[in-house]
Amino acid sequence: MHISDDMIDPELRGLSKFYRTVHSHITPGKMKFFTNVLANLTGIGTKSLNYDQHYIPRFDGTMLRICVYYPKTPQENVPGILWLHGGGYAMSIPELEVPMLKKLIDASGAVVVVPEYRLSTEAPYPAALNDSYLALEWLASHGHEYGMREDQIMVGGSSAGGGLTAALTLYARDRGEINIAFQMPLYPMLDDRLTGSSTDNDAPFWNTESNELGWQLYLGARYGTDDIPPYAVPARADDFANLPPTVTFVGSVEPFRDETVSYIKRLKESGVETFFNEYQGAFHAFDLFKPNAQISKRATGFLLETFNYAVKNYFAEQPK
Numbered sequence: 001m002h003i004s005d006d007m008i009d010p011e012l013r014g015l016s017k018f019y020r021t022v023h024s025h026i027t028p029g030k031m032k033f034f035t036n037v038l039a040n041l042t043g044i045g046t047k048s049l050n051y052d053q054h055y056i057p058r059f060d061g062t063m064l065r066i067c068v069y070y071p072k073t074p075q076e077n078v079p080g081i082l083w084l085h086g087g088g089y090a091m092s093i094p095e096l097e098v099p100m101l102k103k104l105i106d107a108s109g110a111v112v113v114v115p116e117y118r119l120s121t122e123a124p125y126p127a128a129l130n131d132s133y134l135a136l137e138w139l140a141s142h143g144h145e146y147g148m149r150e151d152q153i154m155v156g157g158s159s160a161g162g163g164l165t166a167a168l169t170l171y172a173r174d175r176g177e178i179n180i181a182f183q184m185p186l187y188p189m190l191d192d193r194l195t196g197s198s199t200d201n202d203a204p205f206w207n208t209e210s211n212e213l214g215w216q217l218y219l220g221a222r223y224g225t226d227d228i229p230p231y232a233v234p235a236r237a238d239d240f241a242n243l244p245p246t247v248t249f250v251g252s253v254e255p256f257r258d259e260t261v262s263y264i265k266r267l268k269e270s271g272v273e274t275f276f277n278e279y280q281g282a283f284h285a286f287d288l289f290k291p292n293a294q295i296s297k298r299a300t301g302f303l304l305e306t307f308n309y310a311v312k313n314y315f316a317e318q319p320k
Contacts, residue, residue: 001196003203003253009281011293016283019204026210028090028121028217048102050074056138064131065116066138067094069101070146075109079181079311080139080148082113084132084168086159086285088189088206088214089120099291100158107304108311110154111146113139117164124220125232132168133175140178140318151315154182154244159206159256159285160214162188162248166234166263169243179316180244184307187250187284191235191259192219192228198255206284211255235259240270245314247275247306249299251282275306 008016050070055063081104085097094114101112115135118127140153157165162185169183191198192215194208201208216223219232230237246267250260257278264276279286279295287296 001199001201001253003201003283007253007281008204008283009279009286009293009295011295012281012283012286012290015290016204026213028213048072049098049105054138056134058131058134064134065094066135067114067116068111068146069098069105069114070111071105071109074147076147077149078109078111078147079152079154080113080143080146081110081154081156082115082132082136082139082168084117084155084157084161084164085114086157086161086189087119088210089128089160089163089218090214091119091121097161100288103300103304104156104307107308109147111139111143111148113143120214120217120220125218125222128164128218129167129171129231132164133171136168136172136178149315151179151317152181152311153178153316154184154310155180156184156186158186158188158288160189160218162186163190163234166190167231170234170237171231173242176319179318181316182307182310182314183244183246184303185246185248185263186303187254187256188234188248188260188263189214189256190233190263192223192233193235195255195258195262197253197257198259201253201255203253203255203283205289206255208255235263240266240272243267243270243272244316245273245275245310247303247310249277249279249302251284251286252278252280253282254284256284275302277302 052068054066085092085094094116115131117131155165165183165185169180172178222228250257264274267274287299
């Protein structure tokens, strides 16, 4: 699926051309370098939001860092959101998510927890999923300290964070310990197998080459086999029933287009309430890379409108 410039939204085209000019092949080393550079941003966002850091012990004795964001004036009976950062499962940090988190917090007064889950360059699946669930348990146990109502726990994230969101809601449903009221897996990384849109895709920012590397690192020895659980690759799940109401959107020219459309279709067929938009001419993470473009504003507006609806209408009592 060759993506020519005339297939890209006019407002995004200039950024696309610039990226194609400076882009070089991605490698695990470059992913690590990018994350190390970003690590200097630790603490970003603390001027506009309240910000706490906590460390949670893993089963092996190491510690999981979580970032907690909440309004400068804390509120009561607000949603609790576990937000999972993107980066192909292999790079990035929680702090890079602050612009999106601020929108969600401003709209609802929510408390948001973002874990620094283990990246695939250091530990493949199930490390990131285990860390995400550990952070979800922390939110369920400690969210009330930040005014969270226990019957409105939500999960969201973009790209690989969207894939982790979809995986985590499957995992939480099957464990039956924590009920999730709503999920927001934005343009999620869901399927390690080639689809129509992820085959020979040379779109900006994420393409077939980077997608294959991302899955190789995340799945490790499982890559290329059929020994892959749905908690690693949500598109491989057989049962989508009893998952929380879902919102997502995706660009028409990005690799994840087909798997996102298929995911929404299967959720609907399973009786899950869904909200979905596809944005013509948009490449991967367009709303993050050029937030002031009209197409990005429409996508963000759609997300926030649906999120506000969810805050008013979707609740999930916790198991007794």
